[in-house]
Amino acid sequence: MADLHGVFPYLVSPIDAQGHIKTDVLGRLSDDLIKAGVHGLTPLGSTGEFAYLNREQRETVVRTTIEAANKRVPVIAGVASTSTADAVAQAKTYQKLGADGILAICEAYFPLKDSQVEAYFRAIADAVDIPVVLYTNPNFQRSDLTLDVIARLSEHPRIRYIKDASTNTGRLLSIMNRAPAMKVFSASAHIPAAVMLIGGVGWMAGPANIVPRQSVKLYELCRAEKWPEAMTLQRELWRINEAFARFNLAACIKAGLQIQGYDVGDPVPPQAALSSDDRKTVEAILAALP
Numbered sequence: 001m002a003d004l005h006g007v008f009p010y011l012v013s014p015i016d017a018q019g020h021i022k023t024d025v026l027g028r029l030s031d032d033l034i035k036a037g038v039h040g041l042t043p044l045g046s047t048g049e050f051a052y053l054n055r056e057q058r059e060t061v062v063r064t065t066i067e068a069a070n071k072r073v074p075v076i077a078g079v080a081s082t083s084t085a086d087a088v089a090q091a092k093t094y095q096k097l098g099a100d101g102i103l104a105i106c107e108a109y110f111p112l113k114d115s116q117v118e119a120y121f122r123a124i125a126d127a128v129d130i131p132v133v134l135y136t137n138p139n140f141q142r143s144d145l146t147l148d149v150i151a152r153l154s155e156h157p158r159i160r161y162i163k164d165a166s167t168n169t170g171r172l173l174s175i176m177n178r179a180p181a182m183k184v185f186s187a188s189a190h191i192p193a194a195v196m197l198i199g200g201v202g203w204m205a206g207p208a209n210i211v212p213r214q215s216v217k218l219y220e221l222c223r224a225e226k227w228p229e230a231m232t233l234q235r236e237l238w239r240i241n242e243a244f245a246r247f248n249l250a251a252c253i254k255a256g257l258q259i260q261g262y263d264v265g266d267p268v269p270p271q272a273a274l275s276s277d278d279r280k281t282v283e284a285i286l287a288a289l290p
Contacts (some may be wrong), residue, residue, distance in 0.1 A: 002074050004161055005201040006039025007215045009208035010047040012254050013061050014264040021060040025263050030068035036212035041065055042103055044078030047206030049250050052268035066098045074100035082107045084120050088127045101131040118149045125158045132158050137165035147178050154179035163204045165189050188241045193234040196222035207240045210256035239285045247278055255279050
């Protein structure tokens with residue numbers, strides 16, 4: 001299995017008003033991100049609006065990303081459902097399409113017990129032969145992964161990574177201590193350079209769509225342990241993360257990409273595009289970045 005590390009943009013899902021995925025735009029974006037040096041691509045993460053797309057749209061996004069990547073970098077496809085059977089079916093489909101790994105997300109309407117959350121992720125990992133990245137985001141998920149569940153799941157031969165989108169760096173240290181075999185990816189909710197300092201292997205996040213070159217540079221500075229230079233760049237890039245947290249996730253990144261010339265369309269309703277004033281805020285932040 002591939003060793004996953006580095007910058008993995010959570011790709012947006014370009015879509016038109018009729019609900020058709022703009023495969024040409026997604027293919028171009030994927031190619032440009034790879035040329036900018038990213039280490040992998042993650043379709044159907046949070047920024048990819050997985051919760052708003054139907055089965056056909058999701059499969060089109062994953063297939064298009066895999067074809068565009070053409071094995072140059074690993075593609076880690078997002079799998080999310082309230083149903084274990086449906087999540088397993090998605091994972092099997094994406095592996096068949098050529099995905100190099102699965103980003104496993106647990107959606108829930110009714111609260112779930114720890115044993116049920118664990119069974120959900122274990123079923124996905126049992127169903128595929130490729131690495132599985134656990135995704136935990138307590139800001140949006142009704143049933144989160146506890147440290148006990150993470151530790152038990154880390155013993156599964158295919159569950160080797162976790163992307164934690166909480167804002168608790170102490171939790172990341174606890175994960176590293178409790179599950180030493182589990183490699184940790186950061187999110188934009190954390191300061192990626194700080195997560196790299198404590199032992200992270202990279203980050204999966206939406207802002208890397210619009211600042212891929214700078215994100216890769218930050219990662220390389222961290223890997224080289226050039227911490228003063230890394231923190232200088234981190235502080236400059238953090239303005240993007242602040243905007244990302246302030247506005248709707250997909251709306252902010254899609255606006256940034258539109259400013260950069262990518263016709264990615266608007267977020268899927270009932271989400272809304274940024275207002276003209278908010279869009280100007282994003283444009284000013286982008287213009288000021290190195």
